[in-house]
Amino acid sequence: MSNQVIVYSTKNCVECTYVKEFLTKENISFEVRDVLEKQEYQEEVEKFGFLGVPVTVVGEKAVKGFTPELEQLVKLAKQE
Template identity: 35%
Template structure:
């Protein structure tokens, strides 16, 4: 089953790159919202109460940071 995955990221974030590379390596499609390039994505992220990236949404569940174990759990 393919779940809806959104990754809030920025150009300078090492953990964002790791998270995106991991998702690609396991064949998960995701939508990237880059807060460095997209002010509306930045505002959206801040409205959810977050100031840093990565923030990964799997359906309605939110992971702050790159937590591979939690990500694997939510993608099952």
């Protein structure tokens, strides 16, 4: 359960789409949380020190954007 992957995003966010496509390609299951649908999701993003999306979370680690650090999170998610 600690390797659960959560992607905080919004509709029509191109970078968010890239992140979700990348995770799908890597066969990583993930939960999508739209920060505009629930205030608590935005608050969760802020707890990681970010204001915008996408933010991808695995356990206690978070990465903002579609960046090379995302690959490190994928490695964490694959460890089980």
